[in-house]
Amino acid sequence: MKKKVLATLLATSMVAATLAGCGNSGSEAGGDTSAPAADNSADTAADTQTEAPADASGDSAAADSTASDDAVATLIANTTGPVALTVWASEEDQELTTTLLDNFKAQYSDVEFDITLGSESESTAKDTILTDVEAAADVFAFADDQINELVKAGALQEVVADYTYDVAGENVAGSVEAASIDGKLYAYPMTADNGYFMFYDASVFTEDDVQSLEKMIEVAKAADKKIAMDIANGWYLYSFFQGAGYELSLNEDGSNTCTWNADGATDVAQAIMDACETGVLVQMTDEQQATAIAEGTVAAAVNGTWRAETAEEAWGENYAAAKLPTINVGGKDCQMSSYSGCKLIGVNPHSANVGWAMLLAEYLTNEESQVARFEARGLGPSNIAASESEAVQANPAIAALGEQAAYATPQRVGNNFWAPAETLGQILASGNPDGTDLQTLLDTAVEGITAPVE
């Protein structure tokens, strides 16, 4: 009797084992069938995929949206385990980004995400990233002036295809240009408000006054007010020389081409010195401007949206913004130029989950997110639809930037520019105390700016 019980026990356990075996093979089979399905979708995607790069150039977004959807579906199917991503956003952007990240996770609820949000200012992102590209975040925000060095260091994934919206087509041309190098798109435009313009106290200047610097100086002198600008900073100094038609550009090898010492350029230097000589146009750094505006000694300043709030607080209803004025160079009125600036989102090509990083970057820069960013932080959208909204148009700073955009160029300049330009600006703003010949001054500066890079 006992033996029989043992036998049945053994028999059942064996059956159980075979059943379990069946179960396993069954699920394996399931896995097998699902795999070809994924392959199929990839194949169909491949058929339409020839259009995907064209997607970037902006036509027939709807036609290949199926291809994009399939690629995303494939990505979801191929993703096993949690997707680890690191995101860097500026300190001020943390709260908003957290919300956006949650929305992103909700959108792809089938996938488990492990997203870490770090804090890194857009203006210094490059410094941290270039220290060790492989250790940098998967998705990061940065200012467009860094794009050249980042691309050179291989820290940006080229945007060869977009999946959820048409990056090149839905953003304003200027921001797409700022995100591209040699016609290749390397980042996702996030804002289009990082350039500079002029804000002024409308109780001192009229709208006509702010058209020319000479007129402004006259009016300000009468009112005993000052006009502030960070002349000893290559970024702003550029506006004078570029406005007068002298060239500064970046060469392939990282050095610069600069014609600031060409015939007649001394007139520009003289014009800057003359304007400073009056004591009305004063050299002030960004921080100094903040104090001076609050104290009321400054009635107009050339600066960016980040300082607009200070001015708005100080001048209240009289706060107004406009494009930069014209400056009289050698008897001719020249419209001052400027650097347009954008904030961009980049994807690290060394990311382990580059596909998801790209999707996240798209999400953080799509129309919805840009609107949210404007509402939460007042940052000017680069998305065309978002920037045309009434609320955005009503913002004077963003409107002034729009006005200035016609005279602005994206910042493409090598590292050797900054120190010599800073010193040149400093010398001009302080009225050339050593009395150096202006041509020599410009020659030396240009020598430093165009110094070869090995």
Place this chain on the structure above:
Amino acid sequence: MKNFFKSIGNYFKEFATAIAKGDIGVKLSLVIMGAGYAARKQIINGIIMTLLEAVFVVMCVFYAAPNLAKFGTLGTVQFEQKFDPLTMTSTVNDYDNSFLILLNSIIALFIILAFILVYIGNIKTVYRLQLRKEAGKHINTFAEDVKSLFNQKFNITLLTLPCLGIILMNIIPILVLIAVAFTNYDQQHMPPNALFTWVGFKNFKQLFTNSTTVTFGYAFGKVLVWTLVWAFFATFTTFIGGILMAQFVNSKNTKLPKLWRTLFMVAIAVPQFVTLLLVRNFFGDSGIVNTICSNIGLTDFLKSIGLVGSHLTYIPFLTNPNWTKVMIILINIWVGVPYQMLIATGVLMNIPVDQLESARIDGANKFQIFWKITMPYILFIMGPSLITDFVKNINNFNVIYLLTQDVYVTSDQLLANSNAKEVDLLVTWLFRLTNEYYNYKIASVIGILVFIICAAFTLVTFTQMIKGNREEDFQ
């Protein structure tokens, strides 16, 4: 020096003797390191040594050889990556990372060197065992060997960890830094995306040439002179200030000495960068000090005697080169004196009272006592720390960088063309070159030169100081 070469000679002589006179066990150890131990029945020692050798061979084949093979070129295969928009994944080729090759090669060379030393030591030990055996002396068992590490040879046990730490944390990075000085590692050649390679002494040449476009030589000379001037003033002003302060606080006539001492210590307790950044704002062109100065008419007075340029409406405390240099030294006095006071207080408390008493009885006045007894005593005790202070000040990054960064703009165009400023020390210049311009190669060259300057200065002054028996002189 002679002893040094002699001991090296002896080292190899012993090795040669061991090979020549060793028996079969010793000779076999040349191939299988554990053989010699096994011959003396030290089986465990033998196994450990043989294992070590095996690990070394494996390391050579899989780690050292592939890296050292590329050491000459620092890699030839450029990074390439291909993104597939369909699967949304990237594929990367098998690329060379110049920096990792350099780093790994140096580590590998280090391990090989260490192994050679162990190897030679091993032969000698095995030969010594043979001698002991022949002499009929006791040969340690493994347990006894281990035990000796905690008794007679405890110093070896204790020193192993710190030595490893120093090699890993100091020596290898320094060797890498030195190697980088001979490469073209800069922003145009940044791994992993680009390769860098050896360029010989080109960077050193660049530092000392002074053509019109490359002004590094000019900048280096200017920065070096200011570095030395600064180090001299910074060291001696705070030193003398500290002693005087300590003297005043410790004087019998001072009331509440503990209170004053604590007050000065509070200055130390506040982190330097906080005080320095605040001071930088105080002395800014539109800072509070300038407002006060123009209100009380000091600005106009300085203008009238020509110390401030006539076109200025403020005193350029931190924006004019000469003003800035003086201000930096003054501010440094204020920051540095409490530290020196603390040390000087300790020294003053230990000054031999009998000497002071006898001087007083002989009719010396306070100044004479201070100059003839107190000062020599303090100098004797604090001499070495004065030298380290000087070297520290050559590398005093905090004060200079925090006071001038973002505020000071040079008006010397030649300096600007090399990214230097009049008030830069070699270290702050070096920092800017690496941190803002990624010019690692030139930064390494400057680093090496700073090291040479500091090392030479320390060696010379220390040997001068230790020369003769100065203690007896003093007594």
